[in-house]
Amino acid sequence: MELKPLRRGDIRRCVEIEKILFPGDSPWSAYAFRSELDSGAYYLGAYEGQELLGYAGLAVVGPRGDYETSLHTIGVAPEHQGKGIGKALLEALLAKADELRAPVLLEVRTDNEVAITMYEKHGFTKLGVRKRYYQPSGADAYTMVRPPLGVAAEEAG
Numbered sequence: 001m002e003l004k005p006l007r008r009g010d011i012r013r014c015v016e017i018e019k020i021l022f023p024g025d026s027p028w029s030a031y032a033f034r035s036e037l038d039s040g041a042y043y044l045g046a047y048e049g050q051e052l053l054g055y056a057g058l059a060v061v062g063p064r065g066d067y068e069t070s071l072h073t074i075g076v077a078p079e080h081q082g083k084g085i086g087k088a089l090l091e092a093l094l095a096k097a098d099e100l101r102a103p104v105l106l107e108v109r110t111d112n113e114v115a116i117t118m119y120e121k122h123g124f125t126k127l128g129v130r131k132r133y134y135q136p137s138g139a140d141a142y143t144m145v146r147p148p149l150g151v152a153a154e155e156a157g
Helices: 008-021 030-038 085-099 113-121 151-156
Strands: 002-005 042-048 051-061 068-076 104-109 125-130 141-146
Touching: 002 085, 008 030, 008 051, 008 068, 042 085, 051 085, 068 085, 085 104, 085 113, 104 113, 113 141
Parallel strands: 068 104
Antiparallel strands: 002 042, 042 051, 051 068, 104 141, 125 141
16 A cells, blocks of 8 residues: 555545445535645545555645644545554644644544544544534534644643
8 A cells, every 4th residue: 555645536536435434424525625636735545556545635724834734534445444544644644744843633523433543542632522513414523633743742841
């Protein structure tokens, strides 16, 4: 498996994966993925040869030296889950955020224990709950944050 920048030619496959993973919560459209790539957000794909196994995206906002990032999406095709692909994608995005010395924010369904556990293992903490965040299901989301690597240690020391 190789991580590399997500290709526009793989947007159709991203949409297919979204429909499988998030059927009750308005999966992302091709337009949404194109908009993200066009905005300059940092997107990676996990590839085996030419096959897209998963994808993840990180938006970067703010002035130089005072960046914030937001994990916009992460998805792995069901047949490739449990192989460490989601973890590898997350760690690559976190490395980018750390390079920018930026905190990472995200929303995750409150019932997605697998994702919550992975995020907590990578230093995320819960900030609060966004009621009925996911539509049309009305599922709640936790807002979580992770400081850039080294910042928490600096503040503690």
